[in-house]
Amino acid sequence: MRNFFSPAQLGHAPTRELHNGGFTAYAETPSRAQQIAAAIGGAEAPGDHGMAAIEAVHTADYLAFLREAPARWAAAGRPGDAMGYVWPIVGRRALKLDRIDGQIGRYSFDASTPLTAQTWDAAYWSAQSVLAATHAVLEGDRAAFALCRPPGHHAGADYYGGYCYLNTAAIAAQAARNAGVRRVAILDIDYHHGNGTQDIFWERGDVFYASLHADPATDYPFYWGHADEIGDGEGRGTTLNLPLPHGTTRDPFRRAQAVALDAIAHFAPDLLVLSFGADTWEGDPISHFALTTADYAVLARDIAACGWPCVVAMEGGYAIDALGANVRSLLTGF
Ligand code: OKP
Ligand code: ZN
Numbered sequence: 001m002r003n004f005f006s007p008a009q010l011g012h013a014p015t016r017e018l019h020n021g022g023f024t025a026y027a028e029t030p031s032r033a034q035q036i037a038a039a040i041g042g043a044e045a046p047g048d049h050g051m052a053a054i055e056a057v058h059t060a061d062y063l064a065f066l067r068e069a070p071a072r073w074a075a076a077g078r079p080g081d082a083m084g085y086v087w088p089i090v091g092r093r094a095l096k097l098d099r100i101d102g103q104i105g106r107y108s109f110d111a112s113t114p115l116t117a118q119t120w121d122a123a124y125w126s127a128q129s130v131l132a133a134t135h136a137v138l139e140g141d142r143a144a145f146a147l148c149r150p151p152g153h154h155a156g157a158d159y160y161g162g163y164c165y166l167n168t169a170a171i172a173a174q175a176a177r178n179a180g181v182r183r184v185a186i187l188d189i190d191y192h193h194g195n196g197t198q199d200i201f202w203e204r205g206d207v208f209y210a211s212l213h214a215d216p217a218t219d220y221p222f223y224w225g226h227a228d229e230i231g232d233g234e235g236r237g238t239t240l241n242l243p244l245p246h247g248t249t250r251d252p253f254r255r256a257q258a259v260a261l262d263a264i265a266h267f268a269p270d271l272l273v274l275s276f277g278a279d280t281w282e283g284d285p286i287s288h289f290a291l292t293t294a295d296y297a298v299l300a301r302d303i304a305a306c307g308w309p310c311v312v313a314m315e316g317g318y319a320i321d322a323l324g325a326n327v328r329s330l331l332t333g334f
Contacts, residue, residue, distance in 0.1 A: 001334055005043035005133040005147035009033055012122030012150055014081045018111035021051035026114075027286055027318045028163040033149040036314065039097035039324025040331060045145055046125070046132030053175040054074045054127050057200060059169060062158040065107050066165060071101050081114030104193025109161040109223075113154075123150055130168040133311050134175050143310040143334045146172070151315040153194030153275050154221060162192065162221060168313045169275045170200045176271050182304050185210065185269035185308070187260055189299065190277025190288040190315040194223025197275065198239055202287075208267040210260040211275075212253065214288065225240065238267065246288040250295040251310040253280065258300060261306055272308040278317030278326040285318050293322065293329050310334070 010030040016023040037043050055063065073082035084104035088095075097103060104115075126148045133144035152169055154162030173184040186201070188194040188211040201207040208232075216225040231239035240263050242256045264272070278296070280289040305312065312334070317323045 001134050001139060001143050001145055001331055002133070003040055003043045003145035003331075004046045004129040004149060005033065005037055006045050006125035006129060008125040009129070009149050010124045011118030012116060013118070014114040014116055017114070018083070018122075024092060028090035028316075029149060029320070031320055032317065033147055033322055035320055036327045038148055039328045040145070046128040047126055049131045049135075053131055053171050053178070054124070056174045056178060057157060057170045059158040062107055064254055065103060066115070066123070066231075067120045068162070069100065069103065069115050070119065073115070076100050076210060083111060083114045084108050085111070093096040107159050109159055113161050113165075119165060121264050126150055126152065126170050127166045127168055130172045130174055130176055130311065130313050133313070134172045137309045137311050138176065138179050138181070141309070143304070143312065145312045145331055146314060151277070152196070152313065153188055153190060153315050154192070154196045156196040156199045156220070158243055159196070163316070164196060167196045167200060169194070169273045170197050172273045172311045172313060173201070177206060181270045182206070183267065183269045184208070184273065185264040185267055186273045186275060187264065187303065188213070188273055188275035188315070189257065189280065191279040191284065191289055192220055192277070192316065194275055194315075195221050198224060198229065201235060201237045201248050202231055202239065203233040203235040205238055206242070208238045208240075208264055208269060210240040210242070210264055212242045212244060212256050212260060215245060217243075218246065244289070248289045250291055250298065253289070253291060253295075254299060254302065257302060261302065265306060269308055272303070272306070272310045274303060274310055274312045276312055276330060277314050277315035278319075278323055278330075281317065281322055283319045289316075293325050296326055296330040297333035300330045304334050
């Protein structure tokens with residue numbers, strides 16, 4: 001199985017995040033990607049497919065903001081990483097504000113996702129990695145792995161959050177659609193709900209989104225991922241949320257995944273995008289499921305047995321020392 005990663009993805013290295021009332025060291029570190037690359041025996045550098053596939057998912061004003069915000073933050077005399085501190089509540093007027101803090105509030109949803117001078121390049125190449133994997137699958141490979149970092153599934157069409165800036169799974173799914181693939185399913189097995197992916201395809205009947213995740217009643221991102229969220233309009237019924245309790249082990253996780261795979265089979269996709277997070281692992285420092293390293297191979301075999309061509313996009317996983325082995329286990333299952 002080919003895998004893709006660009007060293008430019010390592011440049012993004014925020015120093016800290018706001019969490020539970022205080023600043024903590026940033027959990028989504030460059031070393032995550034280095035550990036994975038080493039464990040899977042290296043990765044191919046992706047080619048540059050340019051902006052079109054990114055612009056097919058994200059709005060032009062949001063992309064301009066992402067590229068320009070760090071320089072504007074510095075110009076405002078601020079030290080360190082760009083971070084927000086005020087957000088509009090749902091239903092406020094869509095004001096066009098010039099002040100950098102107002103814009104950060106407009107284009108993000110949390111305080112755990114700073115912008116640095118290297119963020120745009122890293123996110124851009126994370127997207128190029130998933131596009132390279134998508135093209136490998138479109139050209140006939142059964143599966144390909146994109147070592148996406150920063151991750152993507154919390155980023156919406158015009159917002160960032162949850163360590164995510166560009167939604168790599170959505171970029172892959174939309175690129176496949178634009179290349180002529182009729183129906184695409186996204187299965188998200190990261191510990192957290194992929195609110196950005198859900199929002200992007202909320203009213204889309206051609207892209208199915210299914211997610212297994214910690215119950216948003218207890219876990220980030222709180223405001224999305226509840227079982228009654230099923231999509232709307234043409235997308236009504238093409239979103240499936242399966243929240244799971246703390247302590248979830250392999251068998252209940254595997255049963256929930258089987259429910260998702262059944263729903264996806266009923267949808268009959270021509271291609272699958274797997275948003276894979278290893279933060280469901282038993283020792284993850286910010287999560288509360290209890291999967292083992294060997295379990296990932298079992299889950300991957302269940303997915304591969306469905307027979308859909310599959311693009312795997314890396315999402316979370318914060319137990320650095322176990323991350324490589326966990327990703328290797330998943331890829332072995334394919
Ligand atoms: C991103 B992905 C813990 C803060 C938790 C952010 C969670 C983002 C998860 N230091 N808040 O889905 O793995
Ligand atoms: Zn996660």
